Amino acid sequence: MKVEKVSLGGIGIGLLSLGFPFLTLKPNRLAQGSAFSLWNVLPPVEIFVLLLPWIVLIALVLIISERPFYPLLVGVVANVAVLTVFLLVGRSAERLMIGQEPFARVSMSFGSWGLVGASDILIIDAFQKARAYRPGRFLIAFSGLLAVLLLLSTGYLKELSILKEYAVRKDRFLLELGKHVTLSGVAVLLAVVIGTPLGVLAFRRRLLERPIFFVVNSIQTIPSLALFGIMIAPLSVLSYKVPFLREMGVKGIGSTPALIALTLYALLPITRNTYTSLKVIDPAILDSAKGMGMNRLELLLTIQLPLSIPIILSGIRVSMVQAIGNTTVAALIGAGGFGVFVFQGLGQAAFDLILLGTIPVIVLAIFTDKIMQLLVTLLTPEGLKKAGEILR
Amino acid sequence: MIELRSVTKKYGDQAAVMDLTLTVSEGEVCILIGPSGCGKSTTIKLVNRMLEPESGEIFVNGRNVRGFKPEFLRRRIGYVIQYVGLFPHMTVSDNIAVVPKLLSWEKGRISNRVDELLHMVGLRPETYRHKYPHELSGGEAQRIGVARALASDPPVLLMDEPFGAVDPLNRESLQAEFMKIQKELQKTVLFVTHDLDEAIRLADKIALMRDGAIVQYDTPENILAHPANRFVHDFVGTDRALKRLSRYSVATIMRRAYSLSMHDYPTTVHEYLKKQPWLRFLWIVGEKGELRGWLDTRDFKEQGAEAEVITEVKDPHFGLSDDSTLRDALSRMLAEGVKVLPVLDRERRVVGEISLKDIERVTEEVTERWSE
Numbered sequence: 125m126k127v128e129k130v131s132l133g134g135i136g137i138g139l140l141s142l143g144f145p146f147l148t149l150k151p152n153r154l155a156q157g158s159a160f161s162l163w164n165v166l167p168p169v170e171i172f173v174l175l176l177p178w179i180v181l182i183a184l185v186l187i188i189s190e191r192p193f194y195p196l197l198v199g200v201v202a203n204v205a206v207l208t209v210f211l212l213v214g215r216s217a218e219r220l221m222i223g224q225e226p227f228a229r230v231s232m233s234f235g236s237w238g239l240v241g242a243s244d245i246l247i248i249d250a251f252q253k254a255r256a257y258r259p260g261r262f263l264i265a266f267s268g269l270l271a272v273l274l275l276l277s278t279g280y281l282k283e284l285s286i287l288k289e290y291a292v293r294k295d296r297f298l299l300e301l302g303k304h305v306t307l308s309g310v311a312v313l314l315a316v317v318i319g320t321p322l323g324v325l326a327f328r329r330r331l332l333e334r335p336i337f338f339v340v341n342s343i344q345t346i347p348s349l350a351l352f353g354i355m356i357a358p359l360s361v362l363s364y365k366v367p368f369l370r371e372m373g374v375k376g377i378g379s380t381p382a383l384i385a386l387t388l389y390a391l392l393p394i395t396r397n398t399y400t401s402l403k404v405i406d407p408a409i410l411d412s413a414k415g416m417g418m419n420r421l422e423l424l425l426t427i428q429l430p431l432s433i434p435i436i437l438s439g440i441r442v443s444m445v446q447a448i449g450n451t452t453v454a455a456l457i458g459a460g461g462f463g464v465f466v467f468q469g470l471g472q473a474a475f476d477l478i479l480l481g482t483i484p485v486i487v488l489a490i491f492t493d494k495i496m497q498l499l500v501t502l503l504t505p506e507g508l509k510k511a512g513e514i515l516r
Numbered sequence: 517m518i519e520l521r522s523v524t525k526k527y528g529d530q531a532a533v534m535d536l537t538l539t540v541s542e543g544e545v546c547i548l549i550g551p552s553g554c555g556k557s558t559t560i561k562l563v564n565r566m567l568e569p570e571s572g573e574i575f576v577n578g579r580n581v582r583g584f585k586p587e588f589l590r591r592r593i594g595y596v597i598q599y600v601g602l603f604p605h606m607t608v609s610d611n612i613a614v615v616p617k618l619l620s621w622e623k624g625r626i627s628n629r630v631d632e633l634l635h636m637v638g639l640r641p642e643t644y645r646h647k648y649p650h651e652l653s654g655g656e657a658q659r660i661g662v663a664r665a666l667a668s669d670p671p672v673l674l675m676d677e678p679f680g681a682v683d684p685l686n687r688e689s690l691q692a693e694f695m696k697i698q699k700e701l702q703k704t705v706l707f708v709t710h711d712l713d714e715a716i717r718l719a720d721k722i723a724l725m726r727d728g729a730i731v732q733y734d735t736p737e738n739i740l741a742h743p744a745n746r747f748v749h750d751f752v753g754t755d756r757a758l759k760r761l762s763r764y765s766v767a768t769i770m771r772r773a774y775s776l777s778m779h780d781y782p783t784t785v786h787e788y789l790k791k792q793p794w795l796r797f798l799w800i801v802g803e804k805g806e807l808r809g810w811l812d813t814r815d816f817k818e819q820g821a822e823a824e825v826i827t828e829v830k831d832p833h834f835g836l837s838d839d840s841t842l843r844d845a846l847s848r849m850l851a852e853g854v855k856v857l858p859v860l861d862r863e864r865r866v867v868g869e870i871s872l873k874d875i876e877r878v879t880e881e882v883t884e885r886w887s888e
Contacts, residue, residue: 412601415566415674416615416664417591430605505605507648 128189131198134245135181138205141238142175147213149220150229153285153474159233165216174212174239177205181246196257199250199264205243206268209236210275217283229285231476243268265494269487285476286483289465296464301484303379303460308447311383315390315443320436322391323398333399340395343388348453351388355381356457382451382459389450390443397439401432434504441496448489452481517542517704518563518672523572525558525728532558534728536572540721542671543702547715550725550751556708559725560674563706564593576672591615594665594673594703598680600657602649608634608660609645615668633663636700638693655686659693666701675707679714691717712752716740716759724748737763741882757882761842764878769842770859770868775799778808782821789813797869799858800826805865807835807858835860838867846875 145159146166162171180201188194217230247264254261281287290297322340326333343351360376363369374380405428413427455463465481468474518540525533533555540546548556561567563574565586574581581589602611609630616626631641637659649657658678665673679687691714698705698718709715715722716736723733732744740760743749752759776784776798788795800809807829815825829835835858836845849857849872859868 406599406601408597408599408601409603410601412595412597412661413603413614415564415590415595415597417587417589417618418614419587422618427603507603507605507607507650 128185128194130249131181131185131189131246134202134242134249135178135185136242137245138178138181138239138242141235141242144235144238145233146235147216147220148231148233149224150231150285151225152227153229153289153476154472157229157231160216160220162212162235165220166212170212170215174208177201177208181205192256195250195253196261196264198246199254199261200267202243202246202250203264203268203271206240206247207271207275209239209243210272210281213284214275214281217281221283229288229476230283231285231479262494262498266491269491286479289474289477289480293465297480300455300460300462300464304448304451304462304485304488307379307382307386307454307459307461308444308451311386311447311451312390312394312440312444314383314387315394315447316440318387319391319394320398323395324402326395326399327402336395337399340392344392348385348389348450349456351385352381352453352457355384359384377458379454379459381457382454386447386450386454390447393439393442393446394436397435397442398432401435401439402428404435405431430505431508434500434508437496437500437503441493441500444496445489445493448485448492452485517544517577518546518706519575520559520562521573521575523559523562523569523574525555525562525567525569531728533562533569536729538723538730538733540704540706542704544720545698545705545707545718546721546723547707547709547719548723548725549709549712549715550731552710553727554725555728556725557676558728560676560706560708563672564590564595564674591618591668592670592672594668594670596658596661596665596673596675596678598677600661600681602652602657602660602664604649606648607645608647608649608652611649611660612664612667614664619668629667633666636666636697637663639663653686654682655690658682658686658690662694662697666697666703671704673703673705673707675705677708677710680709680711687714694718713759713762716762724751736760757879758843758846760882761846761875761878764842766836766840766842766845766859766868766870767838769874769878770870771874773797773799773858773866773869775801775805775866777801777803781826782816785811785813785816785821789817797856799866799869801866804863807860807864807866810858835864836870837862842870842875842878845870846872849875 142162144161146162147160148157149160150157162174166174181198184194184197184201188197213232213236220230221228247268251261251265254264275281276287282291322336326336346354356376359374359381363374363376409427409431410423413423418426451459451461452463452466455461455467462481462485466478467481469477469479469481518538520536520538523533523536524531532553536555536559538546538559548559550556558567562569563576563581565581576589576593603614606614609627612630612633613626616629621629630645634641634644639656639659644656644660649660652660658681662678665675679690682690695718707718719736721733722736722739724731724739726747732739732748737760739748740752740756740763743752743756774788774792774795774797776788778800781800785798788798795813798811798813799807800811802808809826809828811826815823819825834852836848838859838861840848840859845857849855855872857870858866859870861867
């Protein structure tokens with residue numbers, strides 16, 4: 125019997141989480157809470173519902189780990205597991221809040237997060253192992269996420285502390301969501317516009333390769349906070365001296381420095397991948413194309429571009445995920461985004477407010493990553509689908 | 517035809533090709549061969565302007581190559597390289613269609629041409645049209661490479677070690693395919709290889725190069741029989757007499773064979789011996805004329821018609837096919853331990869005979885001027 129290490133690991137973590145506190149109840153959002161294990165807070169029926177997916181998973185590992193559709197089944201059951209955790213968390217939160225003061229707070233604890241995390245491990249593993257089922261396997265990646273989002277929209281989980289924080293600042297949340305997405309999106313767009321030609325230049329002129337990558341690499345090493353901060357002084361001066369820019373909304377703080385810094389950070393994956401994608405094309409291909417009578421433009425459009433698109437798109441994918449994360453820090457210089465909640469929560473020592481800022485960023489990043497992965501798969505030319513075919 | 521006049525190509529101070537003059541007649545296959553660094557690949561690349569010479573002129577079909585834009589020139593010259601360079605993101609038929617598309621042929625014409633070319637290189641169009649390069653074997657890929665080079669029906673073909681990256685069995689097959697295509701199309705071909713046997717097999721003329729200059733330019737037979745200097749002599753090897761034999765087909769050297777059927781035995785034997793008393797072997801054939809056995813007339817004379825003088829041929833592969841070379845003939849004679857072999861057509865009918873003496877006569881032309 126083939127040992128499915130990752131599956132066993134995931135199940136192990138899940139089972140371990142059963143022993144940890146499921147929910148925490150606090151008299152108010154700042155105080156210490158008391159822990160409740162799932163055995164205390166769930167009626168037997170619900171305990172069974174919670175455990176059922178895990179029992180099925182154990183059965184799957186033991187019985188059919190060799191079959192080709194094993195990853196698909198694991199993926200589906202793991203998604204169900206995620207959904208059941210949130211379902212039961214919602215119900216239990218309601219139950220715990222009965223008879224409590226309105227400013228009492230219930231939040232998920234180590235145990236419930238552990239179950240979600242363990243399920244995610246299984247989902248990711250299943251997604252990767254289900255290579256034969258592309259693009260169907262993207263369903264495994266998204267379905268659990270979408271189900272939980274659906275659950276959220278129905279208000280099922282409204283008794284949870286995070287959602288109480290959300291309820292108080294709904295409009296602000298949407299505003300910052302918009303700012304966050306816009307900032308990351310525009311930054312990556314600008315990075316593509318600047319970085320792609322830069323990568324082509326580095327490939328075409330050997331002398332420029334070192335300096336270009338030196339600059340782009342160095343930018344990556346600057347801590348994000350420092351880069352955001354460095355922008356403030358020169359931009360303020362510029363804004364002061366040039367009224368036109370001030371009219372346009374360019375200031376030392378706010379979205380302008382944030383955008384500049386985020387774009388600079390987004391440059392490396394795109395520039396490097398563009399460069400690599402060209403470098404990695406078999407010279408015999410270029411030789412024969414040239415010898416057949418293609419000029420520079422025809423070579424670029426019919427040969428180099430189609431062959432380099434998969435790698436360039438992968439670079440954009442990395443850049444987008446990175447940008448979404450980096451944008452969180454932008455809140456510190458007044459640019460908005462989910463970081464607003466993170467830093468507010470830090471200031472107020474309100475843990476659930478911090479989570480309100482962090483979890484959306486994580487979800488956004490994972491979602492973007494998977495969508496981009498799907499896009500890369502769809503846009504890779506047919507003849508290149510076999511792994512490594514464009515590489516020497 | 518291709519003409520190079522006093523062409524020099526330098527890399528810094530080093531001359532890769534020095535004052536080279538070479539003419540390849542129309543319809544001829546000229547093979548450039550020589551040790552590494554002799555300038556053979558450089559020469560080919562000068563013809564389609566992948567490289568530009570420092571001095572000298574190059575003409576293709578009478579027109580100076582400098583008179584055209586490089587891209588324009590290359591679309592009218594076929595170019596095949598060692599590692600093929602098929603475009604991995606395109607199907608086989610799209611790969612072949614590249615130059616016709618660059619020349620704005622219309623779709624139907626291109627499609628027909630692709631099928632025609634696939635046939636020519638021995639691949640079934642229905643099967644191969646929609647395949648991708650990563651699904652092809654090395655031999656198949658190179659066939660597509662040749663098809664692609666021939667797509668626009670260029671008068672001139674440049675081939676730079678085209679079969680070098682292919683295993684020996686496939687190479688043999690590709691060479692045979694090339695000879696068949698060349699016989700039909702009669703292209704002017706400039707071909708580079710480092711494999712002497714390949715050069716001997718395929719070339720109408722061989723240009724042996726060294727340090728950027730041509731040392732000897734002649735037919736393979738002449739180069740092998742009369743090497744111009746010590747270098748050529750050493751390069752072609754000590755077995756050049758044998759190598760030379762592969763240039764001659766048995767069909768050109770064989771003599772008339774005399775055959776008779778069993779029904780006519782022994783009366784016909786007497787008749788033959790009366791008219792040609794020097795006849796040594798008579799071939800016994802069946803009803804359709806196929807080889808059944810042979811008769812040594814010496815045994816017949818000594819022992820008479822009643823004795824067991826006829827040797828039956830049981831081996832279905834005995835004898836030489838009519839497309840064998842003298843080299844095959846010698847090899848078979850040594851293997852069978854005989855000095856005479858019949859030459860048979862595809863139905864195994866006797867069309868001639870060839871003896872060791874006939875082969876010796878050919879090798880006698882090989883001169884020995886330098887001691888081994």
